[in-house]
Amino acid sequence: MNAIALSNHSSKNTRDRAISPDGVIRLALNHPPPVPDVFNPIVSEALNRVLAKSPPVELMATHRWMGSEEDRQQGAAFVARRLGEIPSPDRIIVTHSIQAAVHMLLPSIAGNGRPLAIEELSYPPVRSFAARYGIRVVNVAIDGDGLNPDAFEQVCRREKPAALYLLSTFQNPTTVTMSVGRRQEIAAVARRHQVQLIEDDVYSLLAASPPPPISAFVPELSWYLLGTAKSFSAGLKLAFVVAPNGAEAARAFWPGVRATYWMASPVSAALMTELISTGEDLQILAAVKVELAARHHLVVNGLRGKPLASDPGCLHVWMPLKGLSSNRIAAAIFKHGVQVAASASYARDGFIPPDAIRIGIGNPETRSVLEQAISRIRRALS
Incomplete structure (x- = not known):
């Protein structure tokens, strides 16, 4: 048996993760x-290959900081499936999770006295993160096609937000996926008002044929986030951030290494790099x-x-x-x-x-x- 072979117990032998102790x-x-x-079997064999390349004491000896060169190269290939082209690896930051990435981005790009724009119904932790950093949040109306571009235009004129956080594919909680035309409209408003985008694309990997991210239409202003916890396994928490350019990537993340634990686990990063490289x-x-x-x-x-x-x-x-x-x-x-x-x-x-x-x-x-x-x-x- 492989030294790190994963357990294949059925749910009959382990408690269902969805059932709490009180039976709910x-x-x-x-x-x-x-x-x-x-x-x-795929992850078990991939982990064995990872450990064959790097013994545990070497693999876990230190942080991978923004990701190894190979991590960033494979991360660039991973996000290219959504962006339509392979970004330069120096734009890629490998992080512990999308939550960790947002934690770093908010004070970096919105912590300047200007507010953060967000969909009026959205992922709840982002509001909590903004409050933690003293960042005011302004809400943008949504409709049956996602974020309303006219409402976004009005918010930009009135509030002058520094950034917009949104989910464009399988919006949480409404399930709406923006049309390509709507994405282009949002990109145009952001460019007109020089509002940076924090585009959380975490749900897109499970869509049959998702439209290109908004970030593909306005890359110079976009922080594109693509994670693994919502598509592979909740415990495989890893996220790739695509910065507007390499200098912005270093500015937003490298100075903050002591501020919060945003760095990816070495094992998770090495495992995901191996899986991407093989296509598994x-x-x-x-x-x-x-x-x-x-x-x-x-x-x-x-x-x-x-x-x-x-x-x-x-x-x-x-x-x-x-x-x-x-x-x-x-x-x-x-x-x-x-x-x-x-x-x-x-x-x-x-x-x-x-x-x-x-x-x-x-x-x-x-x-x-x-x-x-x-x-x-x-x-x-x-």
Whole structure:
């Protein structure tokens, strides 16, 4: 047996990660579904190759700082699948996670007295990070095609934001993927007002055919973020940052090495570099996509008749609630043993969002647990 062969225990022998000790099935999290039959042998063999090249004491002897030269070269190849061209490796920063990257970027590009623009419904931690650094947040309206360019234009004129943080593919929580035309409009507004973009593209790797990132249309102002935790495995936390240029990459990250732990784990970085170089990362992604599509089919059938925003490549579904309180519905579902997220958790204080709930579908170890959770949700809604 390989020295580092991964366990292939079934969910019968280990507790399902989605079930808390009190028996509640947690669908508020947005983890990719496990695909052990593909993931375990590929990652096990890749780790053995990594350790054959670099013994553990050498691999873990020091930080990889912004990533080794090979890390950055493979990272450039990885993001090129989305950007359409391979960026110079000196623009690439290998970080511990997208959260860690945002932690570094906010004080670097928005900590100058100017506010940060953000979608009015968005990934909650970004607001917390901004508050931690004393950065004021201004909200931009969204519609059925994502961030509204006219609203963004008005915010730029009125508030003069330093940067805009957004998710353009499978927006969290609404699931919206911007059209190419909308992306070009947002890029044009950003260029006109010289607003830097922090584009979080973490969900795009699971989409069937996602449009080019906004960053591809305005690279000179963009900080493009592409991570692995939402597409490969929640514990494989690694993110590649593409800076506007090499000088900006060094300015934003290198001086902050002692400010926060943003550097990638050497093992995670070496593993991902190995997977990209062999193309095995694409095999894992393909398996995750198949499993995710099967789960979407299960959820759509289980909640047939209910309004759902859903896509086979998205880790969650978004359920608008007609005339019902999202907090009350989430509480009622919780009483039936399932945890979902209410729309209010994605909005700023004082803003009343449309009532809806977000249901994460990747976290359960098995489809049967997800099916049980969906059945409970349907009973609660009835």
